[in-house]
Amino acid sequence: MSDLLQSIRPYLEGPISFKAQRTTHDVSLLLLNFGAFVSFGVGFVFQSILASVYTFVGVLAVTLLIVVPPWPSFNGDEGLKWHEPKVDILK
Amino acid sequence: MNLRQQLQQLLTLLYVGTSAYMFWKGLSVVTNSSSPIVVVLSGSMEPAFHRGDVLLLWNRNERSRVGDVVVYEVNQKAIPIVHRVLREHHNDKKQLLLTKGDNNPVDDLGLYARGQNYLNKDKDIVGTVYGYFPFVGYVTILITENQYFKYGLLGLIALSSLISGEE
Amino acid sequence: MFSIVQRGQHVLNHAVTLIGILSVFIALSSYALLQQGGAFNLPSTISGVSPQATVRMSRRFGSVGSKEKENNKLTFDLQADLTPLFNWNTKQIFVYLTAEYPGKSEGSSNKVTYWDKIITSKDNANLTLQNEKSKYSVWDVEDTFRNREATVKLEWDIQPYVGILISGETTGEVDVVFPTPPTGEEARAEKMKKRQQKQH
Numbered sequence: 001m002s003d004l005l006q007s008i009r010p011y012l013e014g015p016i017s018f019k020a021q022r023t024t025h026d027v028s029l030l031l032l033n034f035g036a037f038v039s040f041g042v043g044f045v046f047q048s049i050l051a052s053v054y055t056f057v058g059v060l061a062v063t064l065l066i067v068v069p070p071w072p073s074f075n076g077d078e079g080l081k082w083h084e085p086k087v088d089i090l091k
Numbered sequence: 092m093n094l095r096q097q098l099q100q101l102l103t104l105l106y107v108g109t110s111a112y113m114f115w116k117g118l119s120v121v122t123n124s125s126s127p128i129v130v131v132l133s134g135s136m137e138p139a140f141h142r143g144d145v146l147l148l149w150n151r152n153e154r155s156r157v158g159d160v161v162v163y164e165v166n167q168k169a170i171p172i173v174h175r176v177l178r179e180h181h182n183d184k185k186q187l188l189l190t191k192g193d194n195n196p197v198d199d200l201g202l203y204a205r206g207q208n209y210l211n212k213d214k215d216i217v218g219t220v221y222g223y224f225p226f227v228g229y230v231t232i233l234i235t236e237n238q239y240f241k242y243g244l245l246g247l248i249a250l251s252s253l254i255s256g257e258e
Numbered sequence: 259m260f261s262i263v264q265r266g267q268h269v270l271n272h273a274v275t276l277i278g279i280l281s282v283f284i285a286l287s288s289y290a291l292l293q294q295g296g297a298f299n300l301p302s303t304i305s306g307v308s309p310q311a312t313v314r315m316s317r318r319f320g321s322v323g324s325k326e327k328e329n330n331k332l333t334f335d336l337q338a339d340l341t342p343l344f345n346w347n348t349k350q351i352f353v354y355l356t357a358e359y360p361g362k363s364e365g366s367s368n369k370v371t372y373w374d375k376i377i378t379s380k381d382n383a384n385l386t387l388q389n390e391k392s393k394y395s396v397w398d399v400e401d402t403f404r405n406r407e408a409t410v411k412l413e414w415d416i417q418p419y420v421g422i423l424i425s426g427e428t429t430g431e432v433d434v435v436f437p438t439p440p441t442g443e444e445a446r447a448e449k450m451k452k453r454q455q456k457q458h
Contacts, residue, residue, distance in 0.1 A: 014262035021259035028269050036276040040283055047346040049284065049419045056280070060273050068265045138350055138378060139417040157356050157369045158415045158425055175352070180399045182366035187399060193352065193376060198394075200318070208322065209399070222422055224281065251263070 020074035024067045031066070035059025124150035124218035129162055129171060130228030135192030136160070136173055143229030146173065148218025154186050155179060155212055160220040161190065166204045171217055174199055186212035285421025288347035292416075292424065295342035302338035302412045302428035304355070306389070311404060311439035320397035328402040328439055329395045332372055336387040338412055338428055344380040351377050352415040353385070355392070359408035359436070362400055370396045372410075404438045 016024070035056055043052025118127040127148050131140045139160070140146070148162055155161055159176045174190040177198055181187070187209035191198040200208065210216065233240040259265050292298070309332040314321055321327035334355065343351050354374035361368055372392035377383050397403075410432050415425040440448060 012262065013260075015260055024265060025259050025268070028265075029272065032269070032272050032276055036280050040280060043284070043346055044287060049346050052280070052284070052346075056273075056277070060269070063269055063273075064266065067269055068262055070262065138376070139352070156425075157371055158352065158354055158413055160415075160423065177394070178368070178370040178396070180361065180366070180368045182361060182363055197318070208320065220423060223418060224420055 014070035016070050016074035017076065024074070028063055028067045031059060031063045035063070122149050122151065122218060124148045126162070126171065126217055129173070129217075130231050131173055132170065132232070133173075133192075135194050136175070137194045139193055140173060140223070141225070143226050143232050145224045145226075145228040146220045147222030147224075149221045150216065150218040152219055154181055155188055155216065155219060161188070162217040162220065163190065163210050163215045164217055165202065165207070165210075165215060172199075172202065173220065180209070181212075188212060188216070281420045284347050285418065288345050288418060288421065289424065291345040292343070295345075297342045298426050300338065300340065300342060300426075300428045302336070302430035304334060304336055304410055304412060304430050304432045306333070306335040307410055307432055307434050308333050309434055309437055311437045312395075312445075313439050314395070314397070319395055326401065327397050328404065329397045330403075330436055330439075331392045331395050332434070333389050333391050334373075334387070334410070336385055336390060336412065338385045338430070340377065340383040340385065340414060340428075341380055343414060343416055344383060347418045347421060348416055349378070349419045350417045351383070352417065353377060354413055354415075355410065356413055357396075357408040357410045357434070359403070359406045368398065368403075370394075370398075372396060404436050406436050408434055408436060410434060 035058075039052045039055035039059065042055045043049055115127075119125060121127075129146050129148065131142055131144045131146065134142060146162070155176050157176050157179055160173060161176055162171050162173050164171050172190075174192045174195075176188050177191045178189040179186060188211075189198055189200075189209055203210070234244070259268060309330050311328060311330040313326050314329045315324050315326060319327055319329050336355070338353075340351060340353065352374060353376075355372045356369055357372060358367065358369045360366065372394055373390065374393060375385075411427050412430060413425065413427040415423065417423060439445075
């Protein structure tokens with residue numbers, strides 16, 4: 001049971017590199033804030049709260065799609081040299 | 092996981108619980124209402140309020156006005172009712188109210204206690220509705236009324252704690 | 259932001275915060291729009307108000323222990339354009355015709371609803387009613403409330419999609435005096451008259 005969990009964990013976890021973590025954080029904030037602003041404008045102009053809701057839900061869906069999955073480009077080589085571990089802690 | 096970590100988790104859980112309770116009671120004091128936030132459970136006020144909508148209450152007004160939407164409890168029955176004030180009669184000491192649901196054909200006389208002809212503002216009214224947020228309370232209805240949803244949610248929580256457990 | 263769950267949680271958290279802020283702004287903008295459209299000063303014309311009184315003995319009409327309880331109804335004409343109450347945050351408006359009259363004792367007052375209507379669309383918000391009958395048969399806390407002078411008004415209550423419930427009244431108002439119900443004999447005579455009219 002725990003072996004099975006261990007084997008599927010990387011897929012469920014979907015880790016990304018630390019630079020990509022920063023990028024996704026910035027992108028998500030920017031997209032959502034902008035989306036909220038736009039959806040208020042759209043709703044106000046058309047005098048329809050539904051237009052506002054649809055716009056925001058659309059932006060949210062796009063943001064989730066861009067930010068959440070561990071896209072291959074989020075795990076590129078970051079040109080960092082890690083120190084070799086001096087002691088093998090797994091032993 | 093060692094004992095210290097387990098205790099720490101317990102502490103976090105207690106912290107979440109107590110702060111939610113404090114927020115609730117604090118709001119109670121500010122609004123002077125025993126239940127400052129309610130979830131609509133019936134369709135008797137449609138199309139204004141649907142099941143699952145969240146209402147914010149205020150109970151520091153001296154008198155209710157005709158047309159106000161109020162939440163009241165009759166004889167400490169478990170379910171609070173959200174209806175509109177149809178008539179009010181007051182003097183310096185007290186105020187009597189007759190209510191009706193927008194979507195109901197008749198007034199609430201049949202819902203009141205036996206022999207009760209009016210609601211008493213001071214005794215029966217939990218609060219006057221002043222704020223509204225749609226739909227978010229539907230989760231509580233699902234949890235209390237739909238067992239599949241309840242167990243599904245519990246299962247999901249258990250699964251996520253298994254997967255994200257500390258190594 | 260390391261794992262899928264963390265990223266999803268972060269995005270949804272922020273979205274919820276924004277929805278809250280957005281709701282506040284929507285509510286504020288709708289209040290500003292109402293102010294701008296003169297919603298708190300809407301004109302209305304109430305006329306031809308004619309109240310009729312009856313005596314009822316059933317619990318549904320406020321009678322306790324089958325004691326005689328005075329009820330009254332009324333017919334009225336109404337003209338009011340409530341379209342300024344509609345903007346992007348208006349889900350429905352609840353319009354109601356009230357009568358306010360003093361009670362028997364000093365400092366007491368009463369307000370009752372005779373008629374109400376739910377309007378969910380801007381297209382139906384321009385009201386013109388002729389000889390409209392009251393929806394409710396009204397009784398008082400006392401057994402009778404004849405000869406009291408009442409002020410009849412048209413009021414409204416806006417149910418928003420999100421935010422604060424806003425209410426107000428239109429400017430038109432008219433004074434009426436509650437009538438005395440016909441005595442038993444008068445009522446019988448009235449019934450006979452109606453029956454005869456039907457036969458002809």
